[in-house]
Amino acid sequence: MSYSDSIDIETTPEKAFAIISDLPAMGRLSPENDGGEWLDGATEAHVGAKFKGDNSRAGDQWSTVAKVKVYEAPTSFVFDVSWRRWPIARWEYSIEIAPGGCRVTETWTDRRNMLLRKQGDSDGFVRAEFTKDSIRQTLERLKSFCETPTE
Numbered sequence: 001m002s003y004s005d006s007i008d009i010e011t012t013p014e015k016a017f018a019i020i021s022d023l024p025a026m027g028r029l030s031p032e033n034d035g036g037e038w039l040d041g042a043t044e045a046h047v048g049a050k051f052k053g054d055n056s057r058a059g060d061q062w063s064t065v066a067k068v069k070v071y072e073a074p075t076s077f078v079f080d081v082s083w084r085r086w087p088i089a090r091w092e093y094s095i096e097i098a099p100g101g102c103r104v105t106e107t108w109t110d111r112r113n114m115l116l117r118k119q120g121d122s123d124g125f126v127r128a129e130f131t132k133d134s135i136r137q138t139l140e141r142l143k144s145f146c147e148t149p150t151e
């Protein structure tokens with residue numbers, strides 16, 4: 001199961017890519033991720049780099065590990081997320097030139113097995129529906145962040 005959404009942003013692909021690939025600061029964009037830290041001596045994104053992500057939603061907190069799969073500045077950034085060694089999701093960001101700036105597309109692919117999917121989608125919570133809204137919020141926050149003048 002996958003879902004994608006896109007947004008046009010009045011900025012350069014380089015600026016959008018730099019913000020997206022700064023995983024420790026992802027909390028400024030994501031409604032669920034609170035940031036985190038690079039692992040195993042990594043200090044920034046590159047293919048093979050691992051990142052411990054801190055997450056929270058509705059009073060729950062948990063950590064995941066992301067591994068960068070694709071890092072092609074300024075057009076493509078992809079990482080796989082796992083929880084306790086189980087695959088959870090793949091996140092992909094693609095950036096292309098668009099009139100007035102660039103178009104950013106965020107794609108989520110659910111990589112959970114049936115057991116984890118059933119466990120995660122309990123008590124009325126449906127991950128796929130939450131993630132659709134989460135992606136839209138992340139893209140809108142990215143747009144706002146990129147288009148707000150800095151002093």
